Amino acid sequence: MKRIGVDVGGTFTDLMYWDEDGAVAVHKVPSTPHDPAVATMDGVRQLSERLGIAVSDLDQFLHGTTVATNIVLEHNGADVGLITTEGFRDILHIARKKRPLNYSSYQDLPWQKWQLVRRRNRRVVPERVDASGAVLVPLDEDAVREQVRVLRDNGVQAIAVCFLHSYRNPAHEQAVKRIIEQEYPEVFVSLSSEVAPQYREYERFSTTALNAFVGPKVSRYVDNLRNTTRAAGVRGEVGLMTSAGGLITARGAVDNPVLLLTSGVVAGLLGGCAIGEASGYPSVITLDVGGTSADIGVAPDGKLRMKHLLDTRIGDYHAMVPMAEVDTIGAGGGSIAFIDEGGMFRVGPRSAGATPGPACYGRGGTEPTSTDAMVALGWLRADSFLSGTMEVEPQLAVKAIDEHVAEKLGTSVSHAAIGIFQIAAHAMTEAISLHSVRKGYDPRDFSLVAEGGAGPLYAWHIAEQLGIPRVIVPHHPGIASAMGLLATDIRSETPATVWTSSADPDLARIAAEFDRLTAHAIAQLGADGLAPEDVVIERSLDCRYIGQGYELRVPAPSGEIDADWVARAAAAFHDVHERTYLQRFDDKPVHLVNVRVTAVGKVGHVPLADVEAGGTDPSAAVKTTTDAVFWTGAGEATPFPTKVYDRALLKAGNVLDGPAIVEQFDSTTVIGPGQRATIDRVGHIVIEIETAAGDRGPALGALEGDQR
Template sequence: MKRIGVDVGGTFTDLVLWDDDGTATVHKTPSTNDDPSIGTMDGIAVLADRAGIDPSEIEMFFHGTTVATNIVLEHNGSDVGMITTEGFRDLLHIARKKRPLNYSNYQDLPWQKWQLVPRRNRRVVAERIDAAGRVLTPLDEDAVRREVRLLRERRVQAIAVAFLHAYRNPAHERRVKEIIAEEYPEVFVSLSSEVAPQYREYERFSTTALNAFVGPKTSSYIANLAAAAQQEQVADDVHLMTSAGGLVTSRSAQDKPVSLLASGVVAGLLGGCAIGRASGFPSVITLDVGGTSADIGVAPDGRLRMKHLLDTRVGDYHAMIPMAEVDTIGAGGGSIAAVDEGGMFRVGPRSAGAVPGPACYGRGGVEPTSTDAMVVMGWLREDSFLSGSMEVVPALAETAIRDQIAGKLGTSLDKAAMGIFTILAHSMTEAIGLHSVRKGYDPREFSLVAEGGAGPLFAWQIAEQLGIPRVIVPRHPGITSAVGLLTTDIRTELPATVWTSSSDPDIELIAHEMKRLSDEARAQLRADGVADSDITLERTADCRYLGQGYELRVPAPDGEIDADWVAQTAEAFHEIHGRTYSQRFDEKPVQLINIRVTGVGAVPHIRIGEIGKGGADASGALKTTTRALFWEPGSTEPQWHDTPVYSREQLLARNTFVGPAIVEQFDSTTIIGPGQRATVDEVGHIIIERAAA
């Protein structure tokens, strides 16, 4: 079986073609941000040609995209209208009491400055359902028709429908959807009972509005991509990565595009987990550094952690969707270095992006970036970028850093370049500490998987700073996110609010909702073409102690729903609460707020095969020796070293060499620092560790 993974980033589109025999063909091409489907299909054509196959031979197509995320971050979504319950028109505006600046009366609130739905388009109708799902006020259908016609006159492109307690009884929202289909059939419709069917009014309203905001553009992109793939006979359908780490069909993605927020970054974490398992180190921290940003994930024992509800934000907005624990900082190969008006030396978060790019690309960029710094330091050679297919002009990098950094700071070109690298590496080190140490995980018990085009350039230094015992550099680090797309399954997660307690559980309600969710999950997977034999169901619950305001997600047991099931779920919560907050309160009742069923449709996964074996001597892969700049431990001055440069393609299992050293390949460059040792393992991954004294 031939399958392809395509991850579209802000700077590059990464592609990998994987055959069941373990053969991988990779390609990297600049993203076409105006229409990412163009770069995707062009890249597939080049990749297929490089592999010597026809695109029609590709049987499965997996895709990660930042299209929905970029729409939110750039505030350029669709014109949205909303229909809601009388009295709740301003819920999106008020939000929660928390503000970005706690003690300032003069601040822009992002959700008010960049409104998802302008107030004039937030329309109210008479209806009311209580928290038990009972109808208190019938839906005023005539009012609904008037408001839909008004929104049609205003030419909104999407309508969000969010009623109070619709998560418990969606009848009114579904009727509004029917009326919209009669009055305004071409508009995109987003129902809160379909997008986020659980309690918390503001978060549910915000998520529904986000789905409408990104819906038309994202759905159009997915439809165009699916049509282009069908025209080229590439696979039967496009499967897209969700923020929870699962795959959905193009049909499901078009219905609920909000689920695609953060899809690309999660694929990198999944790829890192697969890399770690293949090398025998399942607990990993992933560092995926691209041109614009660095994505950081922590996976103890190779398991994805889900974000807490308070952290499931995209840009400035709450998104109450399942989201794997991956965080992004503005640090990448295109991060711009500058000396500000106060004389402060800064690197990032501004980025040169794909256009104009770093100064050394010769595409009009004049500001120095971290890529320019590594060219000056000798780490990135003229003919090393994408195997020489991208021209690099070192003189341009030197001029940018000398004029805008070294000259202003009164220091040497060497120190200025090394300073750019050091500042950016420190930013990544701090971010990894924030998402590991401060969340109860010791980085010394993990391996650092270096991903992205720039991850292997920084990882050696970060591991030194944090005491991480080893760095794992995949065979194709620049396209690890694309590989991650090929390591997961089709997943659909369905929640229901039950609001009961371990001291007096409503077992009948839990059992009824669990069966309903299970049936719906199976039905959706069957509709996506998954055979019954490939379907499994996973249960979780959102729990908290009585009196707490927010929940933690815990695994829930299989089997019959009874008092013992509730007790096991409560014990799982005690354990996770103790690990998360170092406190557990066994005597307190546990509230079960939401239950969830995740339907998993198994998809054949790739197998990372072994490579050819050699001895410890790596000289067969030696390309040349170059002059490269390193700041050795304990030294106050960077020093130039005669540094061996190895070809990644020529390295064999068991090859060993010491740093400083450089390993070049098509999609990335790896740095092994002074005092470190690199060993190629059985599956072709480079393992970097501290050399024995």
């Protein structure tokens, strides 16, 4: 079995190869934003040539993509039509009445300014189903046919169908789909009963419209990728990463492209979980820093957390699909440093991107970036970029920092460069605090996994600020997301609304829905070529206290669904509620809103093999000694004699004392002054961060700073 994982980022496209003999190879090529498939296939061909194999030898092609996300963020999706119940034409416009600025009477509401469906294309028809699924008003099929023809004449490229309570009875939506296939067969169709079959009126409408909005472009992209890989001879189906941290086939992605939102960033978290487990530290916080952004993920005990319904948004829109707890901030190697009109020193979120890139790339960029700052500090050497295959000009970095920052602040280039680094690092530190401390987790109980081309440059400092006891730098940090693709399974999740209480539970209905969803999930994976015995079923619940507005996800108990099962489910919810909100109410009944079934099709994961042992002395790996600039306790910019190591020559057991720099093809690692790192048995760099015994200061200080 020969497998390849490809993750497309804003600046670089990362590739990782693995086969059954344990061979692992990585590659990195510049992304091609105009058509991501170009860089993808170029990278596959180049890596295959380097390995001496044909592309046709590949058995599996796994892919993480930002195509769907970018369509939403750039507001350039399809022209969408909507068919809905009479009286509900403006659900997408009204939304939840929540305003970005609570006290402003004059503000643009993003979901109204950039409408998913223009009002002229929101069409209504007579029909009505109640909350139990009973038909109150039969569907007027003649009216449906007339409205479909109107949308066809208006030239819409996709049609979303959202009827009230269709999650309980999808018959009317299915009838509309049959009519659309007769009247307008070439249009993309999105049914709410298929895309988001659960209660919550606005969120269900928004998710279905989003699916239609991204559908035509994503379908073309996926079809093009599938056809290109087939033409190249790749055996097997293309697998794509979903926002929930599982793989779906190209067929599933074409049917439900909304599942690909946040596809790429989740792969980095999955890779971090595999890395932490291999090093013996399963609870991880991942810091994946690329050229444009930084992705932050938290996985206690190596388990992905799913976002709360209130947080499952993409850009300006609600997307009621499962999303792993990963968030992105605009801070990366290409983040531009500048002095704003008020004289404030800022870094990002504007980025130099792949073109023209940082000033040091010599591609026409003149503004200083985080990468330029690290070049000026001596952390990134001119001959270290991509093992010397990319030319870098340090004098251009120094010039850009001097002209745009240092002169305006009246300071030295070194001080300005330190400031650029610390501002960018502070943004990442705050993001980690937000997603750990504020959600009931102490970052000092985790290890920080440094990923991406720039993650290992920042991690040593961020861990110090938060009191995280160690940093783990994987063997290929710049390819961690591609590794995540090779370390996950095929997943299919389906929800259903049951709406019952622990005080008077409808046991028969809960059991019937679990059985129905289980059969559906097994059939879904069966269509992807997996036998029932290769599928693991996971069950969960969305619960809340009666009177609350939103639910928390709870693992469903095992065993027969009876009164004891409900009691155990309620107890599990009390525990989750206490973890989330620091309060529990054991005497209150629990409202069971939705049941969920996730089918997991296990695939072979990339094993991390032990590396050669070499004792504690790393001197054989020393490339040179350089003067790299760090800062003292007084904040002074000070050159430190710093050893530079070749990552490929380090062996298990080697001990590196900071300050030190470790260079490799896809990234550079910084070990700060006074820190010590060890190469563990699988070749990961483990940097130990010294904190006083029992000291609870750094992380709590970060939280208090947030509250202020």
